[in-house]
Amino acid sequence: MAVNREMGKIWIFGDYRNYFQNRVTLQLISRGKDLAGVIGSETAVILLGHDVHQYAMEYVAHGADLVMVADRPELKEYQVETYTAILERWVRAFEPEIFLAGATSFGREFFPRLAKRLGTGLSADCVDLDIDPESGLLLQTAPSFGGELLAGVVTPASRPQMATVHPGVFQELPHDAGAVGRIVYPEVGDLAPPRVRLLHSRRQETHTVHLEDAAIIVAGGRGVGSREQFRLLFELADLLEGEVGATRPVILSGWARPERLLGQTGMSVKPRLLITVGTSGALQYTTGIEGAETIIAIDRDPEAPIFKMADLGLVGDAKVLLPLLREALRKRVATSR
Amino acid sequence: MEILVCIKQVPDVPTIRIDRRRMTIIREGVESIINPLDDVALEAALDLRAREGGRVRVMTMGPPQSEAALREAVAMGADQGFLLSDPAFAGADTLATSHVLARAVSLLKPFPDLIMCGMQTIDSDTGQVGPQLAEELDLPQICGVIDIRVQGRTLRAMRLSDGFLDTMETVLPALVTVGQGLHPVSDLSLAALERAFSEKDIVRWGLDDLGLPPGEVGLEGSATRVRRLYPPRPRRRGECVSGSPETLVDRFIRELESLSILGEEHGGE
Numbered sequence: 001m002a003v004n005r006e007m008g009k010i011w012i013f014g015d016y017r018n019y020f021q022n023r024v025t026l027q028l029i030s031r032g033k034d035l036a037g038v039i040g041s042e043t044a045v046i047l048l049g050h051d052v053h054q055y056a057m058e059y060v061a062h063g064a065d066l067v068m069v070a071d072r073p074e075l076k077e078y079q080v081e082t083y084t085a086i087l088e089r090w091v092r093a094f095e096p097e098i099f100l101a102g103a104t105s106f107g108r109e110f111f112p113r114l115a116k117r118l119g120t121g122l123s124a125d126c127v128d129l130d131i132d133p134e135s136g137l138l139l140q141t142a143p144s145f146g147g148e149l150l151a152g153v154v155t156p157a158s159r160p161q162m163a164t165v166h167p168g169v170f171q172e173l174p175h176d177a178g179a180v181g182r183i184v185y186p187e188v189g190d191l192a193p194p195r196v197r198l199l200h201s202r203r204q205e206t207h208t209v210h211l212e213d214a215a216i217i218v219a220g221g222r223g224v225g226s227r228e229q230f231r232l233l234f235e236l237a238d239l240l241e242g243e244v245g246a247t248r249p250v251i252l253s254g255w256a257r258p259e260r261l262l263g264q265t266g267m268s269v270k271p272r273l274l275i276t277v278g279t280s281g282a283l284q285y286t287t288g289i290e291g292a293e294t295i296i297a298i299d300r301d302p303e304a305p306i307f308k309m310a311d312l313g314l315v316g317d318a319k320v321l322l323p324l325l326r327e328a329l330r331k332r333v334a335t336s337r
Numbered sequence: 338m339e340i341l342v343c344i345k346q347v348p349d350v351p352t353i354r355i356d357r358r359r360m361t362i363i364r365e366g367v368e369s370i371i372n373p374l375d376d377v378a379l380e381a382a383l384d385l386r387a388r389e390g391g392r393v394r395v396m397t398m399g400p401p402q403s404e405a406a407l408r409e410a411v412a413m414g415a416d417q418g419f420l421l422s423d424p425a426f427a428g429a430d431t432l433a434t435s436h437v438l439a440r441a442v443s444l445l446k447p448f449p450d451l452i453m454c455g456m457q458t459i460d461s462d463t464g465q466v467g468p469q470l471a472e473e474l475d476l477p478q479i480c481g482v483i484d485i486r487v488q489g490r491t492l493r494a495m496r497l498s499d500g501f502l503d504t505m506e507t508v509l510p511a512l513v514t515v516g517q518g519l520h521p522v523s524d525l526s527l528a529a530l531e532r533a534f535s536e537k538d539i540v541r542w543g544l545d546d547l548g549l550p551p552g553e554v555g556l557e558g559s560a561t562r563v564r565r566l567y568p569p570r571p572r573r574r575g576e577c578v579s580g581s582p583e584t585l586v587d588r589f590i591r592e593l594e595s596l597s598i599l600g601e602e603h604g605g606e
Contacts, residue, residue, distance in 0.1 A: 018499050080468075080478060105498040109480040112465035116432060116472040121560030124463035144566065145348075145460055152564040195477035195511075199504040204497065216598065240598065264462075273596055283569060294596060295573060296589065302579065312592050313577040314585045324586045332590065332599050 007094040007186075008044035008066050010036045011160070013101035013111070016047070016055045017078060023212065024102030026062045026172035028165060031129055032100065033063055033173075035138070038131040039097065042066055046090070048083055050076040053183075060181035063173040067181060070188045077201070079194045080110045086188055088117050093186070096160045098138050100129070103164040115162045121155035122162040127169050127268065127287060137161065143264050148283050168212050168268040169291065209243060209259045216242030217271045219262055219289065222249045223278025223299055224318050230255040232322040233277060239329040245269065247285045263288035278318045281306030338391035338487065340382045341449035342415070343438060343470070344375035346399055346406035347460040371406045374455025378515040381485065382453050383414045389487055392416045394445070398426055398437050404539060411538045419445075423543040428556030435469035437554050440547045442474060451492065452512040456481050467514035477507040481516035 012028045025045065032043040042065035047056055049071065056067040070086055091099065091114075101107035103125040115122035128141035132154065138161040140153040155161040211217065218237040224230050230250065237244045246256040248263060262269060263285040274292035279285055281297075281304055289295065290309070297310035300317050307313035314321070349368040371379075382393045395410040397403050398421040407418030421441050429437070442449065452471075457464035464480075471478035484495040493506045494513060544551065552558060578588050593599040 017501075022499065084472075105481060108464050109468060109478070109498070112431065112463075112468035113472045113478070115465075115560075116435060116469040119432070119560070121430060121432065122463075122465060123561060124461075124465060139564070143462070148568070149566045150569055151566050153561050154564055155561050158560045196479060196505055196507045199493075199506055201501045201503045204500050204502055273593075273598060287569060290569065294592075296592060298585075302577065307577050308575060309573050311574040311576065312588070313575070314589060315577060315579040316582060316585045320582050321585060324582055325589060328586050328590055 007068065007096070007184075008036070008042035009039060009097040010041055010043045011068075011091075011096040011099045012043065012045045012064075013099070013107065014045045014047040014052075014055060014059060014067070015102050015104055015107060016049070016052065017106065018104075022102065022104060022167060023172050024104060024107075024165065024167040025059070027167070027170040028100050028102060029059060029063045030173045031165075031170040032098075033065075035098065035129065035131055036065075039136065041097070044068055044096070046087065048075050048086060050074075056183045058175075060183070061175045061177055061179050063176075063179065064181050067183045069183060069185050071185070072188065072191075074191060077198050078106050078110075079196070079198075080113055081194045081196065082191055083110055084114045084117060085191060087114050089189060090186055091118055091160060099160040099162045101162075101164050103166050107164045111162060111164050118158075118160070118162075120158035120160060120162055121153075122164070123151075123153045123155075124164055125264075126163045126165045127290075129163065129165065138163070143287055166268050168270065171270065209257075211243050211245055211260065211262070211267050211269050214243040214269065215272045216240045216275075217245045217262075217269055217273075217289075217292070218242055218275045218277070219245035219247070219279065220250060220256075220277045220318075221247040221279030221285070222253065223280065224250075224255075224322075225278065227253070227255045229319060229322060232326060235326055236275070236322070236329065239326070239333050242271070242273075245274075245289075247279055247282070276306060276310070277322070279306050280304045281309065338385065338389040338451065339447055339449045340385060340391065340393045341442065341445065341452045342375070342379045342382045342393060342395045342410070343452065343454045343466070344379065344395055344397050344406055344410060345372045345455075345458050345460075346370070346397065346403040347372045347458055369402070369405065371409055372455050372458045372460075374457060374515055374517070376455075377517070378453040378455050379410055379413060379415065381515055382451075385451070385485065385487060391450075394419065394449070396421065396438065396441060398422070398429075398434060398441075400427075404541075407539055416538075418539045420539060420541045421543075421547070422541060423554075425544045425551050425557075426555045428559065429554065430559035430561045431463055431465035431469055432560050433554055433556075433558035435466050435473055436558060437547065437549065438466070438470050439473035440549055441542060442470070444542075444547070448510065450509045451487070452476070452510075454512070454514045456514040456516045464514070467512060471512040474512070477511045478513070479505050479507065479511070480514045482513045483516050485513065 044066040045059040045064040123140040123142045130139045132139045137154045144151040245262040246260045270291035277298045295310045297306045395415045396419040454467040481496045482494040
């Protein structure tokens with residue numbers, strides 16, 4: 001089994017298609033190293049593609065001990081069937097204990113197929129990962145029932161233990177150009193042509209919102225009152241050099257664009273400060289903001305569950321408070337800049 | 338064209354309540370619906386049938402009461418429903434669920450040209466059963482499609498994936514999962530609802546009909562185990578302030594100062 005240890009027990013799928021926006025692979029390397037420390041192993045990133053050497057270097061700089069690369073022209077595009085075929089071979093050959101992927105569109109399309117072929121368990125869109133101290137199993141924390149509950153899931157017998165992980169729940173390690181890691185090229189073997197052909201692929205033109213990196217987020221729910229009131233959140237965010245996030249009902253009302261969605265079906269964020277206005281605190285939403293260092297909540301209803309998960313709660317009407325907050329911030333920002 | 342739509346009956350999530358002592362879902366008084374994206378898949382299938390001819394069959398695995406979802410699907414215009422129900426199927430994860438579905442699909446005559454599923458459900462939200470069903474049936478898969486065209490044996494689909502709009506092509510038989518935006522869901526007419534109560538449209542299959550060993554289905558056939566269910570826990574200061582708007586604004590500004598997001602007053606000049 002010596003050969004297996006050499007390839008690490010913890011594998012992470014290298015999802016680089018949207019590298020600069022989507023940092024989930026880097027976040028998983030960081031968490032993978034924590035887990036590897038507990039079970040005594042290396043952390044390997046699996047990188048499939050063509051001309052992908054730059055990404056291998058990036059993964060090493062962000063903490064990967066090992067990058068396993070398949071670099072071929074026919075791997076240029078993401079292909080569920082081809083990727084499944086290669087990874088089935090590698091998993092059977094090197095027997096990792098744990099295999100993680102970001103819960104991106106592609107991760108959630110391709111990992112189920114791979115898990116099924118390997119006959120192993122897979123949990124979806126996890127918001128936390130740990131090693132259970134008693135059993136040594138990977139404890140996969142997955143949201144259930146629209147985020148109302150969290151489920152602690154384990155895969156007792158089959159291997160590898162597989163999970164897709166929600167982007168933004170772990171913190172990536174800083175880029176270290178001096179980091180050392182191995183880059184290896186295991187045998188790929190013959191590949192059947194995929195049955196699904198990608199005819200063309202076009203980047204969706206959307207206004208880019210950087211909620212994941214924002215230090216300050218001003219988020220609002222339906223309790224803000226109206227589209228006009230909601231605009232004040234953008235003004236507050238501008239004054240604080242932050243970004244605006246929104247709950248699902250706000251998106252459905254068209255007060256903000258879908259890329260601002262926070263929560264179980266949107267982004268999980270980790271800002272220094274999150275100001276949440278007119279959000280009652282449905283768990284569907286709060287799972288996305290749990291990672292904030294400090295939460296200030298503003299809501300009219302003193303019984304609103306959001307106050308239980310806030311550091312500071314202000315009981316008041318958003319309609320009255322938002323314009324006053326804007327004035328107060330304008331004064332302060334004007335004097336301090 | 339033979340289309341099969343796999344659907345799931347789910348609790349209407351916005352009305353879900355939790356028994357916090359026993360950490361289970363309170364099912365009494367919770368409305369059950371067809372999973373919204375499965376509804377979209379069914380509408381798209383009916384649309385394809387209108388253009389291409391053929392049949393739309395629907396299938397679900399679940400407790401006996403999920404027959405209501407099949408009846409609703411028949412009322413919407415599906416030709417036939419298959420209920421896969423057996424106490425042995427309970428507690429299945431996606432691996433065991435896709436196994437039961439795959440077995441049932443392989444018994445269908447004729448084998449479907451196209452299998453359609455919702456991209457994910459609103460209760461467990463894994464999105465895994467579709468791809469896993471495709472894997473077991475050795476079919477090509479396209480996930481999250483928002484537009485489908487069929488010409489002869491060629492299927493062309495568009496889908497949004499990680500910020501890209503992909504146009505993809507494959508040859509039938511194939512499986513697609515359907516994402517938001519493919520089709521608006523129409524309301525049912527009363528006449529259609531009455532049609533849903535015709536007995537002959539529903540076929541019921543249990544473990545013996547599928548010829549599967551009990552160890553391959555339900556909890557026993559699952560690779561994952563749920564150790565516990567619990568509400569996300571609060572870990573916050575929980576300070577709550579009421580008072581005049583001026584008091585609140587003042588408290589807000591002081592909080593930002595203490596976080597060094599705002600400098601001390603007059604300090605920055």
